[in-house]
Amino acid sequence: MNNFSFVNPVKIIFGKDTIKDLTKEIPADSKVLIIYGGGSIKSNGVYDQVTKALTSFEWFEYSGIEANPHYETCMEVVSYIKENNIDYLLAVGGGSVVDATKFIAAAACFEGNDPWDILSKHAKIKAAIPFGVVLTLSATGSEMNAGAVITKSATQDKLAFGSPHVYPKFSILDPEVTYSLPPRQVSNGIADAFVHVIEQYLTYPLRAMIQDKFAEAILTTLTIEGPKALATPNDYDVRANLMWASTWALNGWIGCGVPEDWATHQIGHELTALYGLDHAQTLAIVLPGVMTILKEQKAEKILQLGQEVFGIYNNLSREERIENTIKAVENFFEEIHIKTHLSDYGLNKDSIDKVCSKLQGRGWTLGEKSNITPDIVREILTCRL
Structure with missing residues (x-):
């Protein structure tokens, strides 16, 4: 740590x-x-x-x-x-x-x-x-x-x-x-909180057990209670758990002493600014792409996420566990009714070019190791077409 x-x-x-x-x-x-x-x-x-x-x-x-x-x-x-x-x-x-x-x-x-x-x-x-x-x-x-x-x-x-x-x-x-919120806003809030945790968790191991376990508890809460909030919108305990989980997802605690990523958010911000997509929609598009293109860099934490949050254990090969965890994240977004591909929102290769051009102009390199260049962003978004 x-x-x-x-x-x-x-x-x-x-x-x-x-x-x-x-x-x-x-x-x-x-x-x-x-x-x-x-x-x-x-x-x-x-x-x-x-x-x-x-x-x-x-x-x-x-x-x-x-x-x-x-x-x-x-x-x-x-x-x-x-x-x-x-x-x-x-x-x-x-x-x-x-x-x-x-x-x-x-x-x-x-x-x-x-x-x-x-x-x-x-x-x-x-x-x-x-x-x-x-x-x-x-x-x-x-x-x-x-x-x-x-x-x-x-x-x-x-x-x-x-x-x-x-x-x-x-x-x-x-x-x-929060009972009267439209389902789309509820879904967006769940996805945003989920990715906030992921950005502080899905990097590389640093033996920060308290932060990891707390992050996993928040993620598990969101995956369990999120779909319930859409099915039974007036369930107080469900809403209370979601509200508290969302607060703890980004109050600083789980980021103490650990590396953080934020590439998904930074790429997503460009999609929102250019094309008006909901913030959470961009996150659901980008995160599976980041996990796919950076899967070797993030392998150990992807495996940990799969086991501790999605119940994906050692009876599969290492590669299968990684792929299944990425798919589980994508399926979670779909379960809370958020589409996960650029084409779902009418965006195409030209849209990718504009995002990469924006990032190139800013001179940014992203991720926990500052190695996500605009060219890597292009790969991330291309696999999400």
């Missing part, structure tokens, strides 16, 4: 009927801005619960955060914050709303000329507006980490940033608010 330093300051408030508790977490006399997406929180009762809890505060609202939050929209919110002297933010939604709020919180305090530098140049963040979260979708883990991904629609760039200044002060997780 490698050396590491770990801290996570986010207060989690978990369970039924907990949205009302947010009033205890926000400093008195705060001017609060509620940030949310397309308005589903008004039809599922979350908006009413939030605004009731904020009765004693002066509060404002800003809606319209996209599923892949746009830099341009975020900057409109920054202007609104400055016009109204807002000093506390409340993200009410899924990972996209939380990610947008993180960037907005940092951009509103940014001392440079262009806040896009936070993403494109990793400009230093010295401060951010404090914020809390009311989570409505289990997926990204953004409610308990300090990272975010933002898209600049003008240039079709989708980039990530992170800073200790953008940890939420608190996150409220009530599994009951």
Whole structure:
């Protein structure tokens, strides 16, 4: 296990009927801005619960955060914050709303000329507006980490940033608010959480037993409870297990002292930015390709994944176990109703060329060993046509 330093300051408030508790977490006399997406929180009762809890505060609202939050929209919110002297933010939604709020919180305090530098140049963040979260979708883990991904629609760039200044002060997780989610969003959330774990686990052995076993427990939970959530959407225990698994998939713990990959996400971001695919759809396309093309590099952890999560044991040859594990991952995505090939979404070789061109322009090499070049990305995507 490698050396590491770990801290996570986010207060989690978990369970039924907990949205009302947010009033205890926000400093008195705060001017609060509620940030949310397309308005589903008004039809599922979350908006009413939030605004009731904020009765004693002066509060404002800003809606319209996209599923892949746009830099341009975020900057409109920054202007609104400055016009109204807002000093506390409340993200009410899924990972996209939380990610947008993180960037907005940092951009509103940014001392440079262009806040896009936070993403494109990793400009230093010295401060951010404090914020809390009311989570409505289990997926990204953004409610308990300090990272975010933002898209600049003008240039079709989708980039990530992170800073200790953008940890939420608190996150409220009530599994009951996820009952009304459309099946597609539920499926996407399950896949996103699954791949978050894989990116921190499926690299090479480092004898980090606690991290490995914890990762395997999260993956097993997702494979068992994911299909149940689609079949019985109002099962509280299923939703609670999924919500907590998604949070732990990316709160930093299972990445302590181990190598991480993130190639699947970085390739997937390009597909989303260029072609508008759901984030989870891109992950379900790319991950089996990464596992196939990098199967020798990742062999030991693929074998471990197969045995510990999918029950693929030594009665088969080594090669058969690897191939069966890759197929098991692909079958899992299909079981939760996410297609796994580029052609399923009308994409072809020309689409691959554009993704590789983008990565070539960035000068990136990806993966836990920084050996996934644009040419390797081409192989990964070609096997997913």
